[in-house]
Amino acid sequence: MNVRPEILLLLAAMGVVTYGPRWFPILFLSGKRLPPWFRAWLDFIPAAILSALIFPSLVTKGTPRTFLLWSPELMVALPTFLFALKTRSLGGTVVVGMFLYWAVGIWG
Amino acid sequence: MFHLFRQGLKAAWPICLGYLPIGLAFGVIAGNFGLSVAEIGLMSLIVFAGSSQFIAVSMLHAGAGLLPVVTTTFVVNLRHLLMSSALADRLGKVSRPLGALFAYGITDESFAVNTARFQDEDWDYGRALLVNHISNAAWIVSTMLGGAFGRFIPEGGLGIDYALTAMFLCLLVYQLRNRLHVLVAIVSGILAVLFALWLPGNAYVILASVPAAAAGAALRNTLAREKKGPPVEDPS
Numbered sequence: 001m002n003v004r005p006e007i008l009l010l011l012a013a014m015g016v017v018t019y020g021p022r023w024f025p026i027l028f029l030s031g032k033r034l035p036p037w038f039r040a041w042l043d044f045i046p047a048a049i050l051s052a053l054i055f056p057s058l059v060t061k062g063t064p065r066t067f068l069l070w071s072p073e074l075m076v077a078l079p080t081f082l083f084a085l086k087t088r089s090l091g092g093t094v095v096v097g098m099f100l101y102w103a104v105g106i107w108g
Numbered sequence: 109m110f111h112l113f114r115q116g117l118k119a120a121w122p123i124c125l126g127y128l129p130i131g132l133a134f135g136v137i138a139g140n141f142g143l144s145v146a147e148i149g150l151m152s153l154i155v156f157a158g159s160s161q162f163i164a165v166s167m168l169h170a171g172a173g174l175l176p177v178v179t180t181t182f183v184v185n186l187r188h189l190l191m192s193s194a195l196a197d198r199l200g201k202v203s204r205p206l207g208a209l210f211a212y213g214i215t216d217e218s219f220a221v222n223t224a225r226f227q228d229e230d231w232d233y234g235r236a237l238l239v240n241h242i243s244n245a246a247w248i249v250s251t252m253l254g255g256a257f258g259r260f261i262p263e264g265g266l267g268i269d270y271a272l273t274a275m276f277l278c279l280l281v282y283q284l285r286n287r288l289h290v291l292v293a294i295v296s297g298i299l300a301v302l303f304a305l306w307l308p309g310n311a312y313v314i315l316a317s318v319p320a321a322a323a324g325a326a327l328r329n330t331l332a333r334e335k336k337g338p339p340v341e342d343p344s
Contacts, residue, residue: 003146010174011147014164015154017182023211025192031201040325045194046223047283048296048317048324049187053216054276055297056304056312065304076270077277084278090224094122097274102267 076100116238119225123217123239124246126272130158131247132261135254137162141169148255152248157215159310160184161251187313191219195236198226202233213240217272224282288324288331296320 034042058074060067068074080097087093131152138148143165155161160181167177192214199210210233218240225231225239254261284290296316303312 002144003150006174007143007147008150010164010168010177011151011154013174013178014151014160014181017178018155018157018160018185018188019212021182021186021189022192022214023208025189026196026199026202026207026211027204029193029196030199030207034197037325037329039197040328041321042194042197044289044292044321044324045190045317046220047280047289047293048321049190049216049313050220050276050280050283051293051297052300052313052316052320054273054280055300057273059301060304064308067301067305073270073273077273080274081277081281084281088278088281090122090275090278093278094125094271094274097270097277098267100267101270101274105267 072101072104076104112234113238116235116242119221119235120218120239120242120246122271122275123221123243125268126217126275127158127243127246128250128271129268130272131250132254132258134158134161134165135251135256136258136261138165138251139255139258141165143255145252145255149248149252152251153244155181156212156244156247157181157185157188158247184310187216187310188214188219190314190317191216194223195219198223199233199236206233210237210240213237213244215240215243217275218243220276220279224279227282227285288328291327292320292324295323 054077056065058071058077059069061071076097079100080093083096084093135145135148138151138161139145143151151161151164155164163184164177164181167180192211195210195214199207202210218236221239222231222236225235280293284293299316299320300312303315307315
């Protein structure tokens with residue numbers, strides 16, 4: 001259970017640069033009356049970020065990344081997405097997605 | 109109090125489930141690269157950002173020094189700036205220490221869950237904070253377990269590797285509130301794929317979502333003006 005001092009220093013520095021971007025917007029923006037165009041932009045940010053996180057993980061692979069038209073991830077994503085659209089159940093979607101991915105792994 | 113905790117747990121369990129395989133994998137790799145279990149736990153506590161932790165340990169293993177690792181960490185985690193901005197708008201007025209405490213737990217996953225909850229339930233600071241910290245605890249524990257016992261754990265059991273993707277898919281569905289949101293999501297997704305193919309790292313998250321969200325806001329403004337309504341409809 002040892003922690004080397006140079007590792008601790010590195011972790012502290014990583015912690016500071018990671019915490020900054022997490023904190024500054026809350027520090028400076030929360031409770032402020034933001035301009036309407038900025039609020040409109042922020043309103044679209046969650047949909048944009050989620051989509052930007054999901055799409056590349058479905059159709060690209062490897063480093064450097066290459067395009068993949070038909071991956072198991074994408075094949076499972078389509079019915080999982082439809083299930084989410086139909087039921088709007090987060091827990092159900094997670095279980096269905098996991099099951100389908102597991103099934104594709106067995107038969108694929 | 110117990111009721112509050114149960115609500116937080118109910119919202120956070122998909123995150124915990126998703127963190128388990130990733131945390132275990134991280135623990136195994138970090139352990140193989142020479143980090144002690146205590147160092148792994150401290151990194152998960154102090155940094156608490158999955159992908160940047162993977163990148164940091166592989167850079168360390170390749171002999172990189174402090175400055176390159178810290179700079180890379182900064183760039184990889186810069187996307188939290190956007191999430192924190194969007195959450196600041198929904199949190200409303202919070203005291204400085206409470207805001208600082210909340211900021212610590214902002215990750216892709218807690219951001220996604222909390223924005224969905226803020227949108228259509230009576231979600232508040234306390235519940236959102238619980239989601240952050242339950243996820244944080246799950247991350248710390250699973251990375252340390254990976255470091256300590258990772259070699260004995262079978263890989264890819266029960267499709268658990270797909271838990272976070274499935275969770276993100278459902279949370280995306282929650283965000284598709286009207287046609288403009290669908291359009292923004294499609295544009296952002298396509299841009300993200302193009303940037304991901306073009307550039308290494310995860311800059312694609314910011315590069316795709318900033319212009320896509322701006323296009324959505326601009327389009328909404330134009331449509332509102334055509335209808336001669338107020339210039340911009342106030343988002344919920």
